[in-house]
Amino acid sequence: MSKQTIELSKYTAAYTSIGAGIPVILLHGFFGNAWTLGSIAQGLSVNYCCISLELLGFGDSSKPDIRYRIEDHVEFLKEFLTAKEITKFYLLGYSYGAWVAAAYAVDIHDRQISIPQLAGMVLLAPAGIRDDSFVGRYDYLKPLLWQTPLVDLVLNSIAPFARLIGNEKSFNTIRAAREEIVSQPAARSFLIDRLNPEDAVDTVENDIDRIATPTLVIAGEIDGTIPLWHSQAYAQKIPQASLDIIPGADHDLVQTHAREVTRSIVEYWNRSS
Numbered sequence: 001m002s003k004q005t006i007e008l009s010k011y012t013a014a015y016t017s018i019g020a021g022i023p024v025i026l027l028h029g030f031f032g033n034a035w036t037l038g039s040i041a042q043g044l045s046v047n048y049c050c051i052s053l054e055l056l057g058f059g060d061s062s063k064p065d066i067r068y069r070i071e072d073h074v075e076f077l078k079e080f081l082t083a084k085e086i087t088k089f090y091l092l093g094y095s096y097g098a099w100v101a102a103a104y105a106v107d108i109h110d111r112q113i114s115i116p117q118l119a120g121m122v123l124l125a126p127a128g129i130r131d132d133s134f135v136g137r138y139d140y141l142k143p144l145l146w147q148t149p150l151v152d153l154v155l156n157s158i159a160p161f162a163r164l165i166g167n168e169k170s171f172n173t174i175r176a177a178r179e180e181i182v183s184q185p186a187a188r189s190f191l192i193d194r195l196n197p198e199d200a201v202d203t204v205e206n207d208i209d210r211i212a213t214p215t216l217v218i219a220g221e222i223d224g225t226i227p228l229w230h231s232q233a234y235a236q237k238i239p240q241a242s243l244d245i246i247p248g249a250d251h252d253l254v255q256t257h258a259r260e261v262t263r264s265i266v267e268y269w270n271r272s273s
Contacts, residue, residue: 001041003034003060008079011062014054015080019045022119023089025077026052027097029254030127031187033059037094037254043262048090053080055100057186068189070128070202073100074107081116090269091213092122094254095226096190099128102204102234105211120272121215122265125223125251129230130203208237215241216268218261220249242268 001016016034018041028036034052041050054061056076057068066072077100081089093101105121107113215238219231228245235243244264249257 001034001038005060006080006083008076008083011056011064011076011079012060013062013076013080013083014060016041016052017049018042019047019049021048023084023086024048024050025081025086025089025091026050027055027077027091027093027100028052028058029095029097029125030190031184032094032097037092039258040092040254040262040265043258044265047266051084053077055097055186057189058184063185065185066189068186070100070103070204071107073186074104077104078107086116088117088119090120090122091118092124092265093126094124095127095251098123098126099204102126102128102208102211103202105213105215106204106207109210109212118213120269121211121213122268123215123217123231123234124254124261125219125226126217126231126234127226128204129233130205131227131230205233205237208234209239211238211240213240214272216265217241217243218253218264219243219245220251220253220257221245221247222249223251223253225251244268 001018003014003016005012005014007013014034024041024044026037026041028034034054037052041052044050055073057063061076091101091104093099101121101123105118108118215234217231217235217238219226219228221228223231231243231245235241246253246257246260246264249260253261
């Protein structure tokens with residue numbers, strides 16, 4: 001799969017495409033890109049045209065200097081669908097991308113948009129439910145938000161010691177987060193703008209009962225990033241929703257349990273078509 005781009009009214013959208021058939025638009029998670037859901041796209045491409053879109057501010061899509069809101073991603077997705085002349089499609093979102101997908105489904109219902117037709121939706125480990133227990137959980141990331149080379153100098157100086165004390169894996173996770181924050185302004189904007197409970201102004205828990213699209217919610221049984229009750233909330237509030245819990249799966253289920261996730265999606269779409 002090679003990455004392609006398409007010009008929208010103000011921005012450039014980057015994406016990959018594989019397979020043929022009814023399009024499935026895949027939306028990656030936080031710190032993600034078009035390759036994040038590659039295993040899922042590969043599995044679905046037998047019967048569908050899988051288009052992995054890089055959201056605004058991520059990957060090779062445009063990175064404008066704006067305060068990134070979920071509605072910005074929704075408008076970006078709508079413009080992409082128009083530019084690609086897509087008239088009927090499935091929507092699959094993972095984590096942060098599932099939040100965008102749910103917000104899109106609410107928006108088209110409220111605006112009574114029938115074209116393009118959203119034939120079905122899958123939300124994988126969806127974010128977007130307000131959870132005040134998140135407050136303080138990512139405080140350790142705050143120094144990574146500083147726009148100064150000093151942060152990178154400090155990280156480089158710590159690296160040898162992390163290897164010596166056998167903590168290289170945790171250190172590499174922090175370093176990778178720093179690299180993503182620097183390269184993906186949407187991620188940085190999200191972390192800065194949502195440090196307090198009152199900042200959760202665009203969560204969707206009060207709106208998803210208006211989603212009219214048949215929806216499959218898939219959760220990891222032991223997800224330590226997005227608690228299981230978030231997925232359960234989606235499944236309970238969306239009128240035409242089903243919940244599938246993958247045993248033993250954590251938040252990285254799109255990599256570790258791609259086969260089970262793909263099978264669940266195909267079986268659901270076969271039943272609901």
